[in-house]
Amino acid sequence: MAIAAAMNNNNNSTQEDNKQQDEHEHDVVMPGFRFHPTEEELVEFYLRRKVEGKRFNVELITFLDLYRYDPWELPALAAIGEKEWYFYVPRDRKYRNGDRPNRVTTSGYWKATGADRMIRSENLRSIGLKKTLVFYSGKAPKGIRTSWIMNEYRLPHHETERLQKKVLNYLLYLS
Incomplete structure (x- = not known):
């Protein structure tokens, strides 16, 4: 009801009102919007679509070579987020012919804790x-x-082999 009333008001506005620009016209996300996807949504919708080369209407997750930055620099580089930041990150190998990832930054390194956990639909x-x-x-x-923690999400190994020509196979979430 409120939307219909606002639309009705807008249709009856004067030419002068139409010439004024909306101060939020270039906002990427609407006020009140919160980006808080589930793990299933992160993997099945965002990561899979990105790896398959499909487009999004609004790019909420930034593509970034995350390991070139220290964690405290990342919030300014994210498209969205206040306490959590999301990035698509290309996989960097420690050794050219190995599987071991390179997670070294300019002033430290990211160390894995515990075993990989399966994400299920x-x-x-x-x-x-x-x-x-x-x-x-x-x-x-x-x-x-430090107190910086990152959750790394990736597709299962058998699927990344099939899509190996794609640069991207990680989706990272920081908090």
Whole structure:
């Protein structure tokens, strides 16, 4: 009802009102919008679509070579978020022919904690993997643990082999 009334008011406005620009006309996201996807949505909708080269109406997740930055620099580089930031990140290998990822930044490194956890759909089908990482300042193995935590989401290995020509195979979420 309020939307219809606002639309009706707008149709009856004067030419002078029409010439004034809306101060929010270039806002990417509407006020009150909160981006808080579930793990299933992150993997099945955002990551899978990005890897398959499909477009989004609104780009809410930034593509970023995350390991070129320290974690405290990342909030300014995100498209959205106050306490959580999302990035698509290309996979960087520590060794050219190896599987081991390179997670070193300019002043520290991201260290994996625990085992990978399976992300499952509602029908319990395996759709992705989640790895939790903690940022350590300094050089390994004597780095100092910080409070920065990152959850890394990726498609299952058998699917990334099929899509290997794609640069992107990680979706990262920081908090």
